[in-house]
Amino acid sequence: xxxxxxxxxxxxxxxxxxxxxxxxxxxxxxxxxxxxxxxxxxxxxxxxxxxxxxxxxxxxxxxxxxxxxxxxxxxxxxxxxxxxxxxxxxxxxxxxxxxxxxxxxxxxxxxxxxxxxxxxxxxxxxxxxxxxxxxxxxxxxxxxxxxxxxxxxxxxxxxxxxxxxxxxxxxxxxxxxxxxxxxxxxxxxxxxxxxxxxxxxxxxxxxxxxxxxxxxxxxxxx
Numbered sequence: 001x002x003x004x005x006x007x008x009x010x011x012x013x014x015x016x017x018x019x020x021x022x023x024x025x026x027x028x029x030x031x032x033x034x035x036x037x038x039x040x041x042x043x044x045x046x047x048x049x050x051x052x053x054x055x056x057x058x059x060x061x062x063x064x065x066x067x068x069x070x071x072x073x074x075x076x077x078x079x080x081x082x083x084x085x086x087x088x089x090x091x092x093x094x095x096x097x098x099x100x101x102x103x104x105x106x107x108x109x110x111x112x113x114x115x116x117x118x119x120x121x122x123x124x125x126x127x128x129x130x131x132x133x134x135x136x137x138x139x140x141x142x143x144x145x146x147x148x149x150x151x152x153x154x155x156x157x158x159x160x161x162x163x164x165x166x167x168x169x170x171x172x173x174x175x176x177x178x179x180x181x182x183x184x185x186x187x188x189x190x191x192x193x194x195x196x197x198x199x200x201x202x203x204x205x206x207x208x209x210x211x212x213x214x215x216x217x218x219x220x221x222x
Contacts, residue, residue, distance in 0.1 A: 013080040014191035021183035036150040040162040043169040051095040083186040083208035094175035101168035182209035
């Protein structure tokens with residue numbers, strides 16, 4: 001049964017976007033216990049575990065927002081909906097990319113046991129150990145070899161998969177920071193502008209921040 005409610009105020013709308021921004025940024029501070037034999041995955045496990053939960057929470061809030069009676073129909077409400085939906089879509093895509101990266105790392109180290117793809121075949125251990133001697137100091141080498149031994153990997157392979165984890169977390173971090181920042185910018189816009197002046201059809205400058213970012217990415221890709 002749907003209960004009629006008072007229309008959401010601009011403060012309510014801004015609060016919805018602000019709460020979403022905080023949830024997205026929280027992905028980056030999430031922790032997840034990592035066993036010593038999986039230490040190369042430590043950089044990504046927090047985001048990987050928190051991401052799906054945040055997406056579910058944001059999706060539930062979006063459904064509640066859309067179920068509100070009367071449905072959002074004001075310029076500010078439509079602007080908020082566009083911003084929120086863009087953030088949710090972008091985050092879902094970014095988490096899918098993170099999941100793919102982690103899956104590739106796991107495949108490379110044999111979790112599950114599968115032949116490594118030719119594009120990620122690593123040099124033999126002796127060559128990689130020789131390269132490590134030039135890249136790290138004695139203390140770093142000792143730490144790497146200890147971690148690699150616990151993970152049952154040659155030191156060179158360990159550094160390679162750890163580097164992939166660090167690259168993956170960098171990508172999801174950049175995405176979450178941009179999404180969170182865009183949501184906060186849009187919240188400030190909704191809260192600071194009179195409702196009648198928040199028009200999503202008044203040119204690109206009046207589109208939500210993340211919508212403009214997505215359009216810019218599409219133009220760059222073309």
